[in-house]
Amino acid sequence: MNLQSQIPPPPVGIRLGDLAPDFAARSTMGDLSLSDYRGRWLVLFSHPADFTPVCTSEFVALAQAADDFERRDCALLGLSVDSLFSHFAWLRMIRDRFDIEVRFPVIEDPTMVIGKAYGMVSAEDSDSATVRSTYFIDPQGVVRAITCYPFDVGRSIPEMLRVLDALQAVSGKSGLAPANWQKGDALLGDPTGSLDQVYKAKGQTDWFYKQAKPKGGK
Template sequence: MDQTTSSLPPCAGLRIGDFAPDFEARSTVGPVRLSAHRGRWLVLFSHPADFTPVCTTEFVALAREAAAFEARDCALMALSVDSLFSHFAWLRMIRDRFGVEVRFPILEDPTLVIARAFGMVAAQDSDSAAVRTTFFIDPKGMIRAMTCYPANLGRSIPEMLRILDGLQAIDAKGALAPANWQPGEPLLKPPSQNLDEVFDAEDATSWFLRDKRGGD
C-alpha cells in the first residue's frame, strides 16, 4: 500500500485543542495530505468498514449534504481500514442503488496507523470496530470538537452541521453557544472576570449568563 505518515505517534489519544497529526495516504480522489487543507475547515470522520448498513446510510446522507459543508468552507474527508479498491466498489454500489455520488475523499488505512495516531483505536487493537470518530479541524489545523459513535448508531448530519456552525459563530463573535443553539439564535457573552463587575451586576446570574445580541 502506498501510504506514508509524518512521524505519527503510535496512539496519541488526541484531545480538543491538539493539532491534528499530518499524514499522507491514498484515497478515492488520489493522494491526500491532511495539511493541504489548512486555511479552511475540515471534518475528518472514520467508519469501521465498507459495505456495512449504518456506514452506507451515513455516506448517502453526507453526499447529499456535501454542498452544505462546502457552503461553510469546510471539506469532508473519510477514513476506513478497507482498501482503495473496496472503496471504489462501495461507492459504485452507492451510486447505482441511491443515485448519489460520493466525491469527497475516502482514505485507506489498512494497518490502522492513522486511526491509532488519532486515538481512535488502542495500540493493541487489531480491528476497526471502534473507528467511528469525527474530528472538526479548524483552518489552523487544530482539533476543535470530536464525536465518537458506536458501530450500531449512525451519526446525525444535522448535528455535524450545527457543531460546525457553532464553532464558526463563536470564533466570529468571540462568544459562547448555549445548549440546543441553532444558527440565528443569540449567543452568550463570556463571563466577566472582574470582581467589581460581578458585585455591580443587576442580579446573581447576569455577570456570567448574558445573551450576546447583534454587535453587542
C-alpha cells in the same frame, strides 16, 4: 495485587486544542495530505468498514449534505481501514443503489496507522469495529471538537452541521453557543472574572448568564 497494573493504558490520541497530526494517504480522489486542507474547515470522519449498513446510510446522507458543508467552506474527508479498491466498489454500489455520487475523498488506512495516531483505536487493537469518530478541524489545523459513536449507531448529519455552525460562530469571537443553539440564534457572553463586576451587575445572573454583545455593540 496491584489492580492499577491491570488497567489497560488509554489509546494514544489527540485532545481538543491539539494540532491535528498530518498524514499522507491514498484516497478515492487521489493522493492527499491532511495539510492540504489548511486554510479551510475540515471534518475528518472514520467508519469501521465498507459494505456495512450503518456506514452506507451515513455516506448516503453525507453525500446528500455535501453542498451544505461546502457552503460553510468545510471539506469532508472519510477514512476506513479498507483498501482503495474496496472503496471504489462500495461507492459504485452506493451510486447504483441510491442514485447519489460520493465525491468527497475516502482514504484507506489498512494498517490503522492513522486511526491509532488519532486515538480512534488503541495501539494494541487489531480490529477497527470501534472506529466511528469525527474530528472538526479549523483552518489552522487545530482540532476543535471530537465526537465518537459506537459501530452500531450512526451519526446525525444535522448535528454535525450544527456543531460546525457553532464552532464557526464562536471562532475568534467573544461568545458561547448554549444548548440547542442553531445558526442565527444569539450567543451567550463570557462570564466576568471581576468581583466588582459581579456586585455591579443589575440582575442576579447577569454577570455570568447573558447574551453576548453584538459586534461593535456597547
